[in-house]
Amino acid sequence: MDDTIVALATSLGEASIHVIRLSGPKASEIINHCFLPKNKERWVRHETYTLYLGKFRDQDRIIDEVLVSRMLAPNSFTGEDVIEISCHGGLFVAQKILEICLKNGARLAEAGEFTKRAFLNGKLDLIQAEAIIDLISAKNDASADLALSQLDGGLSAKIAALRESVLEILAFIEAGIDFPEDDVEELDRDALESRIDRGIKQAEDLLQGSKTGKILREGLLTVIVGQPNVGKSSLLNALMHEERAIVTNIPGTTRDEIRESVNVGGILLQLVDTAGIRKSEDLIEKIGIERTRKAVEKAELILLIIEAGKELSSEEREIIERFSERIIVLLNKVDLLESMPSVSPLKQEVWIPFSVQKEMGFDSLENEIRRRVFSGRSEQSKEPLLSNVRQITLLKRGSESLQQARSSLRAGIPWDIISIDIREALEAISEITGQSVQESLLDDIFTRFCIGK
Template sequence: MEETIAAIATPLGEGGVGMIRISGENTRQVMEEVFRPAGAQNLVPRRMTYGHIVDAGARGEAPQVIDEVLGVFMPAPATYTCEDVGEIYCHGGQIPLRRTLALILRAGARMAEPGEFTKRAFLNGRIDLAQAEAVMDLVSARADKAFDVALDQLEGVFSEKIRSIRAMLVDILVDLTVNIDYPDEDIEEITYEKLTEGLAGVKGELDRLLAGADSGRILKEGLRVAIVGKPNVGKSSLMNALLRESRAIVTDIPGTTRDTIEEQLSIGGVPVVLTDTAGIRETEDQIESIGIERSKKSFNEADLVIHVVDGSRPLSAEDREIMDHLEPGRSLVVINKQDLEQVVSFDEIRRMLPDIRVLPLSAREMNGLMELEGFVQEQAGLGHSRTEDPLVTNIRHRDLLEKAAQSIADAQAVTDLQEPLEIIEIDVNSAYGALGEILGEETAGDILDEVFSRFCLGK
């Protein structure tokens, strides 16, 4: 018998409502011990019931009302975990939630482990492992597009794609097995030409999924954008303009920003991790030097580098040195301070950097900001629709897809050499197993424990 578990399912802190979730065979018994419906009501399944949490106390002590609540009991199997589930909605302060949970644990439940409710949903067959991981992605989504993709995955879009590829592999494995084990039977003989065609189809499907892995990473982790440039060109002003708040200190004194400042925001539904860097220049100031080294690190690790130059002053050696390190495809030059008389022209920089986008802008007056935000959205490459292949946002999924793709590539290589079918079957089986691990159909217990340990309590 599975133990009955309980946990607070809402964030700790002050709020209007907090919820405690219970799951397991003794859920109703536990609820009836701590929850007293008001009046002549009973705990009717799937009906929200008004009442109180009551501490019956030790023998001889008067019962004590802990909180005024709503409670609902939902019998298995039509629940989140496929077990009996109860939910109690308390006032959202830490004390009523903590006291109510303590009574529930005293009544026979135990404290749930992180992710244990979702783990039970997986183990009881309601969702597969990829869908279970999507639950956490849904909770932690930092932008609309990330939420939409996580919702698709929870609904099984990604899982169905994996199952369809596994079905293609099953067809190949059946042909291989029949020809290996029953060569003398009256069956259709598999040809290397047919194998080549089947493996190419699988490889194409895997490659298409992997092609979206970078966009998937951006959705989950955010597009890393570094704002770089020499001191006093308006980097901090640009960051404040994008954030729509005064986050970074702005002065006319060069070198005000002496360390990297990182903020998260959403631009057009795209999660962005924005880094304002210290001005890159030669300096003997030890503290500023450390900040400059961090700026260079942010430069190298960024998905997009925005190089800000002061359009009201001639380009300096420092400007040109930074431009020498800009890479087409992940760089943008912003000619800032367009509200002042211009010395640096758009055409001048285009001649220097013909393969890099150049954008005039005034961070102070926020002119050109919409064009910049549009470029950031383009750089994320997230013009994704639900009719296309699902995006791969989970690093575990990506690694297993890469493993499967490599196994198929190995199978293609030995097929081209017309090696024995037994050798080809090993590689195809390896790919089939890797895709099964994504769904949790061929996953060891310690891997499951690691996956669900990343969840929050109550989920």
């Protein structure tokens, strides 16, 4: 990293300001060549974390009046000298400043290269780097809070503690291998199993919250299903607070999936409104019903709407029997009944008296969704959580290797063979934070960033 990179850190387009970011060993040299500070005495003191007003120039030509922020190594985001130039928000001005920086020795940054340099210089780990992406793309308070907790290092500390436990197991095994004449191996098999058990519990505790973390980050795939004219599209519109789906009293209006994202009680739902489930001879409607069945198979949460006062259809009963753990039943149109039902018509499944038209039951639905996402609690835990597939997959691999090591120990396998599983666990856990990582993985992660970040 002996070169200096530059990029526009704000979105393209006309705006009140644009920010151009420089990072690298020549950043200070480039800005000294192009910037005429209003207060020269203060500028030459090379103070870090400071703002300076002045003119940006191309030789003798003044391009713009700018604010320059100077953050010197090693106390900067990337760990290098970082200069940020805030100019007026016209595209011409920003492009011109970029060209001048390039002409004076910088090169255009690749996607995510500023954050990649921060990682390579030890300013953050891979969990924190991925948290930056999540914070930028957060769609509600819960996902933003989760990303901030990871960026703050809480999750990294838990992974580091687990990694330290695995290192201690490995050191314990190596001590037993190195000193066999003292019969350490035979005496300390129970002690070794106890250490492995502790590592497995640490991993499993982290994995337990990973389902919630993944939902907060990506949203909960939620399918609205029911018979025609039961109120599916009306529910979608009510949750969206707009007329997103066509609502009529004609059965079969919805024939294809309608997908939208909506925030319900701080939880992002990836909502899918589907064709009504019934027997039909209409070819197009039959295709829609088949898509409904496939969507239900994939759903993480199923909102099954049934009409109050009516017998369950065979299709409704089939869905309840097959997917009971993922279902919330909304007993819709209870406002049309002479009296509110007092007992569940559905054995033990969660059911909520509901009326889309009268706005009844929405608070109960929100509370039930939150209870399921937060494992029985109504509020989000403050504990840092794993949230993306890469982290979860690696931790599962590490946990499985530890469990295999324990099984081998109980089977009387020699310690040097057991150490192979422990090393595999160590490698997987180290990869979560980037202490052991391949260049191709880094490229895959950081190319998901925008240029300038």
